[in-house]
Amino acid sequence: MMAYGIRENERSLFIYVILFLWLGLLGLFGAENGTFAAAGFKQPLLFGAIVSFGLIAVHLLLEKWRFRGDQFLFPLTSMLSAAGLVMILRLEPDYAMRQSIWLFAGLAAFLATVRLLQNYKRLEDYKYIYIFTALILLLATILFGVEAGGARSWIDLGIARFQTSEIVKIILVIFLASYLEEKREVLTEGTRNLWGIPVPGVQYIGPLLVMWGLSLVLLIFQKDLGTALIFFGTFLVMIYISTGRWSYILFGSFLFGLGATLCYFFFSHVRVRVAIWLNPWADMEGKGYQIIQSLFALGSGGTYGTGIGLGQPNLIPAVHTDFVFSAWSEETGLAGAIAILIIYCFIIYRGFRISLAAHTGFGALLAAGLTSLLAVQTLVIVGGVTKLLPLTGVTLPFVSYGGSSLVSSYIMLGLLMRISAEG
Amino acid sequence: MKAILLIIKFATLAIIYLFLLRVFYFIVTDLRHRGNRVFGQAEASRTSSGAELVVTGSNDPSLKQGEVIYLDRQTHLGRGSHNNIKLTSSFASHNHARIIFQDDGFFLEDLNSINGTYINGVRVNESVPLVHGDTIAIAGVTFKFVRWEYEVE
CATH class of the missing domain: 1.20.5 (Single alpha-helices involved in coiled-coils or other helix-helix interfaces)
Incomplete structure (x- = not known):
């Protein structure tokens, strides 16, 4: 068994993931049928077998390719995916099979990124092509997109709906990483002085304004508040990491505040979101219903939860996508919710660790950017469903139902693993 | 159940x-x-590992520009004849300065010289760790400090 040694830690972690998956399925089955008779166990059995097979196969393939990347990220995200799949099977059984197919698509994309992108540094060379593609995708979505859940961010491809912003956000991080790496010195030094503070010339502030504009376009035309927030947040983090200057954060936050305020006064849907956030009880049966149900779910979970399959998270509208975290918290309690958040912390820790170990500035910025993207997205949606922030409909990475989100999350994972293999 | x-x-x-x-x-x-x-x-x-001093500027006839001096565990600089690097300028003290190897690093020490030892333009008072690329100036002679492991890159 000489070949099986490189990814030993990963394998030992996978035992827990698989155990968790089967225990979760068993608990869910027992809760729904009130008995453990073997007859009705067919569907969860098949489901569990498919998912376990997929995850283990990917691990063995990485082992076979003697891939020397990070060993913790994949088990961590697999744990999230397993939790997500169990919850989706519990919440919307009809969607569960579709989601497991999407999981396979995600895993395939992950393997392709790891395998085909041997030299990720070459991504740096074609940055303007990407950003052009990204802009076209966004434009196409605005013109031909279909609306769902109040946001117009999907393109209908016939067989499946596809959320373009999921791909655009990866492209954007790659673009920003190479752009900032190239222009870092000018952006850090500044070219002229304004009241003693070095300020880069207009041509260098340009990208900041373009990003701000892009986020606003998303906000206005797609009504996609969450994605706009994620784009701009990631951008600010990346520019701070690359230049180390607070002035960008301050200026950027000011611009964002300005944009947000303007939107608040011009668009009713933004006003509604903020009003619900401030006081959902004012319209309990109507607009505040969703967030209130989410809060009830969080509360009724208690410390250890009701047990998978024993709560009533189905009372929350859109529970399987945006509110999967509330459902999870109701059925596994505070303990389960904290566990999920710790998993995200570990992923983010590993991401920044990879960034620090990267050999090139581009690699470091790319890893840091992808990690912050994941972090900001998690913060936005977990903050949203717990009413810490105004609710914006984005997916919880790796957990929520949603094909494009799952696939793009796994591509990001693949890129991170690829960078870690060099470092 | x-x-x-x-x-x-x-x-x-x-x-x-x-x-x-x-x-x-x-x-x-x-x-x-x-x-x-x-x-x-x-x-x-x-x-x-090791290090060397490269003479980058000199008004001293005994030290030519571009000359390379390898550093040992202890290297003494000064006008006295016992020094490893002998300076002839009258601005140099008899025992001017020394560079010692300690705890994986090289340190520059001024030995109470009259006209002082300067590292990157700053006068040295006590022991100062040397970093690759530092410029050392003593009595009109300037040296560049080079650590070998960095030289490759």
Whole structure:
């Protein structure tokens, strides 16, 4: 068994993931049928077998390719995916099979990124092509997109709906990483002085304004508040990491505040979101219903939860996508919710660790950017469903139902693993 | 039935937390291992590492520009004949300065010279660690400090 040694830690972690998956399925089955008779166990059995097979196969393939990347990220995200799949099977059984197919698509994309992108540094060379593609995708979505859940961010491809912003956000991080790496010195030094503070010339502030504009376009035309927030947040983090200057954060936050305020006064849907956030009880049966149900779910979970399959998270509208975290918290309690958040912390820790170990500035910025993207997205949606922030409909990475989100999350994972293999 | 479900509920949570503990354990050992490795590299490099002074500017006839002086464990600079690097300028003191190797690094010490020793334009009062690329100026002679392991890049 000489070949099986490189990814030993990963394998030992996978035992827990698989155990968790089967225990979760068993608990869910027992809760729904009130008995453990073997007859009705067919569907969860098949489901569990498919998912376990997929995850283990990917691990063995990485082992076979003697891939020397990070060993913790994949088990961590697999744990999230397993939790997500169990919850989706519990919440919307009809969607569960579709989601497991999407999981396979995600895993395939992950393997392709790891395998085909041997030299990720070459991504740096074609940055303007990407950003052009990204802009076209966004434009196409605005013109031909279909609306769902109040946001117009999907393109209908016939067989499946596809959320373009999921791909655009990866492209954007790659673009920003190479752009900032190239222009870092000018952006850090500044070219002229304004009241003693070095300020880069207009041509260098340009990208900041373009990003701000892009986020606003998303906000206005797609009504996609969450994605706009994620784009701009990631951008600010990346520019701070690359230049180390607070002035960008301050200026950027000011611009964002300005944009947000303007939107608040011009668009009713933004006003509604903020009003619900401030006081959902004012319209309990109507607009505040969703967030209130989410809060009830969080509360009724208690410390250890009701047990998978024993709560009533189905009372929350859109529970399987945006509110999967509330459902999870109701059925596994505070303990389960904290566990999920710790998993995200570990992923983010590993991401920044990879960034620090990267050999090139581009690699470091790319890893840091992808990690912050994941972090900001998690913060936005977990903050949203717990009413810490105004609710914006984005997916919880790796957990929520949603094909494009799952696939793009796994591509990001693949890129991170690829960078870690060099470092 | 209820009891079994309760057991499953807590077993599920226990598995997740065991998983997290395991990851945490791996992360900590990884950090420790990495720390050791950096230390080990420093240990190994001691025998092969070294440094030199390159004369970058000189009004002293005995030291020509571009001349390279290898540094030993102790290198004395000054006007006295016992010095490793002999300076002839009258601005140099008899025992002007010395460079010593200590704890993996080279340190520059001024030996109470009258006209002083300057590192990157700043006068040296006590022992100063030398970093690759530092400029040392003594009595009209300037040296560049070069660490070998950096020279390759």
